[in-house]
Amino acid sequence: MPYSATINTIYMTVANSPFTAFANINPHIILATALIGRNTFTLLPETRLPKTISYTNGSTYPANMILSATRNNIRAVVAEGTRVAICGQSLP
Secondary structure (H helix, E strand, O other), rough: OOEEEEEOOOEEEEOOOEOOOOEEEEEEEEEEEOOOOOOOEEEEEOOOOOOOOEEOOOOEOOOOEEEEEEOOOOOEEEOOOEEEEEEEEEOO
């Protein structure tokens, strides 16, 4: 981060290739931070988007189906110089 800041809101949009879900899949993102010069990132649990969107087991989805989510009032303080990563994952 070029300056200290407080992250209050995260937006996520997911688009897919055509597929049939093999399980209930809940895509989400979470922020992670690391000190300058370090590659060891710490996940910030308070920034994880809630599991409010999902692909349902056995359902077929066309290409480019859009799922989106928002998380407000996070209040994650990030100090100047901190490295920030946006991590994505799908949880069954």
